[in-house]
Every structure is written in structure tokens, then in C-alpha cells.
Amino acid sequence: MAGQEDPVQREIHQDWANREYIEVITSSIKKITDFLNSFDMSCRSRLATLNEKLTALERRIEYIEARVSMTCWRLRSCSRASHCLL
Amino acid sequence: MPLVKRSIEPRHLCRGALPHGVTSELECVTNSTLAAIIKQLGGLSRHAEDIFGELFNEANSFYLRMSSLQERVDQLAVKVTQLDSTVEEVSLQDINMRKAFKSSTIQDQQVVSRTSVPNPVVEMYRRCDKPPPLNILSPYRDDKKDALKFYTDSSYFFNLWKEKMLQATEDKRKEKRRQKVSGCPAHPDRSHSRQAPPRSPLSISEQQRQVDDPGREVKKVRKARNRRQEWNVLAYDKEFRPDARLTPSPYHGTSPEGSLSPDSRYAANMPPE
Numbered sequence: 001m002a003g004q005e006d007p008v009q010r011e012i013h014q015d016w017a018n019r020e021y022i023e024v025i026t027s028s029i030k031k032i033t034d035f036l037n038s039f040d041m042s043c044r045s046r047l048a049t050l051n052e053k054l055t056a057l058e059r060r061i062e063y064i065e066a067r068v069s070m071t072c073w074r075l076r077s078c079s080r081a082s083h084c085l086l
Numbered sequence: 087m088p089l090v091k092r093s094i095e096p097r098h099l100c101r102g103a104l105p106h107g108v109t110s111e112l113e114c115v116t117n118s119t120l121a122a123i124i125k126q127l128g129g130l131s132r133h134a135e136d137i138f139g140e141l142f143n144e145a146n147s148f149y150l151r152m153s154s155l156q157e158r159v160d161q162l163a164v165k166v167t168q169l170d171s172t173v174e175e176v177s178l179q180d181i182n183m184r185k186a187f188k189s190s191t192i193q194d195q196q197v198v199s200r201t202s203v204p205n206p207v208v209e210m211y212r213r214c215d216k217p218p219p220l221n222i223l224s225p226y227r228d229d230k231k232d233a234l235k236f237y238t239d240s241s242y243f244f245n246l247w248k249e250k251m252l253q254a255t256e257d258k259r260k261e262k263r264r265q266k267v268s269g270c271p272a273h274p275d276r277s278h279s280r281q282a283p284p285r286s287p288l289s290i291s292e293q294q295r296q297v298d299d300p301g302r303e304v305k306k307v308r309k310a311r312n313r314r315q316e317w318n319v320l321a322y323d324k325e326f327r328p329d330a331r332l333t334p335s336p337y338h339g340t341s342p343e344g345s346l347s348p349d350s351r352y353a354a355n356m357p358p359e
Binding site: 011012014015018019022025026029032033036039040043044047050051054055057058059061062063064065066067068069071072075 | 094099110112113116119120123126127130133134137141144145148151152155158159162165166168169187189190191
């Protein structure tokens with residue numbers, strides 16, 4: 001009887017150890033999944049902020065370019081007018 | 087209900103029927119559980135690669151935008167150094183003659199469309215059941231419409247919106263035509279706000295009639311329209327510009343657009359030298 005119980009007991013103990021091993025692996029998989037989700041969310045929010053700033057910068061640059069080109073045009077027409085007068 | 091974008095399969099590790107003729111059941115369950123874990127790890131690595139790929143694409147697009155922005159800033163810096171502040175500026179006439187600045191930034195359109203669907207959602211869509219093949223019944227319809235569209239039509243809402251927009255445009259066009267035919271009423275604000283000569287030919291000919299000798303025969307001749315008068319008025323700065331509000335004109339109140347023609351108004355309100 002004691003001999004019969006030993007292999008069964010051994011099997012059950014081995015099964016418990018296997019289940020603990022599987023539990024460690026699955027909890028690690030869950031941690032990796034949580035990390036990936038939070039990383040994705042945080043990256044997206046930072047990229048969205050960056051996108052907003054880039055858009056604002058692009059609009060400002062466009063406006064400044066228009067102003068500078070208008071000023072250049074004005075100066076050129078002024079210099080042409082002064083040449084004509086001379 | 088939130089849509090799950092990425093799901094890892096298999097969800098349940100230990101559920102499943104054991105095969106027949108297995109001597110050690112506990113070992114069998116352990117082995118099948120470990121095999122399911124390996125499948126889950128494979129799915130997880132695929133999803134991780136997809137996540138990083140999307141983030142990389144977005145960050146790359148920002149890098150390209152930033153580098154083009156940097157080039158524009160450099161060019162602007164070079165242009166600004168070439169400007170000479172000692173040269174006299176041109177008069178205010180040029181500011182009014184140039185077109186106003188209009189931004190050419192393209193706004194995002196069709197953000198939620200078939201082309202912008204992420205890859206995991208496309209795969210999920212492909213795994214779904216297809217609609218029944220009702221399109222094979224289309225040749226038997228009398229109205230020659232697609233039979234599947236009566237069951238499911240993905241472009242229904244877009245077509246509805248398009249029809250509404252077209253209808254609204256058509257209504258506006260009809261309204262404008264109706265106003266033109268009836269003759270739009272004169273605006274009372276014109277005499278107080280703008281100094282530029284009114285645009286309608288009717289008012290210009292009316293002004294011409296009032297300025298001319300009332301005993302003469304009034305000819306309904308439309309004055310040739312040019313912008314010379316407007317430029318002459320604008321050539322003066324704000325302080326010297328003839329203003330109908332401040333200097334009461336003898337013909338005030340006779341016509342809503344301003345009683346005098348711009349030429350005579352200018353002559354009447356010129357400050358004495």
C-alpha cells in the first residue's frame with residue numbers, strides 16, 4: 001500500500017510543481033501584455049502631443065515665410081522704383 | 087462595447103478533451119498546457135511586432151516632417167539675413183493691394199476609412215463570416231439594383247450625407263438666384279463703414295445724375311468702372327482720407343450708398359492748404 005501510494009503521491013507532487021511552473025509562465029505573459037499595452041498608450045499620447053506641436057510650428061513657419069517673402073517683394077519693388085527715379 | 091484590437095489565442099490553456107488510451111493523464115494535461123503557452127507566446131510576439139511597427143511608422147513620419155521643417159527654418163534664416171532695414175518701406179497702398187495670407191495646411195480628411203484600418207482589425211474582419219451571396223439574385227431583379235445592398239450596404243451613410251450636401255448646395259444656389267431676380271435690398275451700413283465706391287452700377291449712375299446739372303436731361307449711362315479712384319483714396323493715410331462720417335455732405339441722406347461720387351467727395355473734403 002505504501003509502495004502504491006508513493007508513485008501516485010510522487011505524480012501528484014510533480015503535477016503541483018508543473019502547475020506552479022505554468023502559473024509563473026502565464027503570469028509573466030500577463031505582465032508582458034500589460035507592459036506592451038501601457039507602452040503603446042504612453043507612446044501614442046506623447047506622439048499626439050508631438051504632432052500637435054509640429055502642426056503649430058508648421059503653421060507659424062508658413063505665416064513667417066509669407067511675411068518675409070512679402071517684405072522681400074516690397075524691398076525689391078522699392079529698389080526698382082528708386083532706380084527708375086535715378 | 088469596446089472592440090478588442092488584438093487578442094491572444096488560445097485563451098484557455100487546460101480546457102480540452104484528453105485523447106483516449108493515455109496512461110498518465112496529469113502529464114498529458116501538463117504537456118498540452120505548455121503547448122498552448124508556446125502558441126500564446128507566438129501570438130504575443132506577433133502583436134508586439136505589430137505595436138512597435140505602428141509606433142515606428144508614426145515616429146518616422148514625424149521625423150520626416152521635422153527634417154523638412156528644419157530645412158524651411160534654415161532657408162528662412164538665410165532670407166532674413168538678406169533683408170535690409172535701411173531701405174525705406176513702400177506706402178500702405180501695397181498692403182491693401184496684396185492678397186491676404188491664407189494658410190495652405192491640409193486638414194485631415196477621411197480619418198476613419200477603409201484605408202486607415204489597422205492590420206489586426208483587418209485580420210479580424212477577414213476572419214468574420216461573409217454576408218450571404220445575395221448578389222447572385224441581382225440579375226433577377228426588375229429594378230436592376232444590387233440585391234446585396236438591400237441586406238448590407240457599407241456606403242449607405244456616405245451616400246446619404248452626399249445627397250444632403252448636394253441638396254443644401256442646390257438650395258443655396260436657388261436662393262441666390264431668387265435674390266438676384268428680385269433685386270437684393272440696399273444695406274444701411276454701407277454709408278458708415280466703407281469709403282470705397284459702391285460696386286452696383288445702378289448707384290454709380292444715380293450719383294452721376296445728382297452731381298450733374300438737374301436741369302439737363304439725365305442719361306442712364308453706366309460709368310466705366312476702374313480702380314483708379316479707389317487707389318487714389320487709399321494712397322492717403324488714415325488721417326487724411328476723406329471720411330463721409332466726419333464731414334457732412336450737402337447731399338447726405340439722398341441715397342443709401344453715399345450721396346456723392348468718390349471724385350466729388352474727395353474734392354469737397356480735401357483739407358485746406
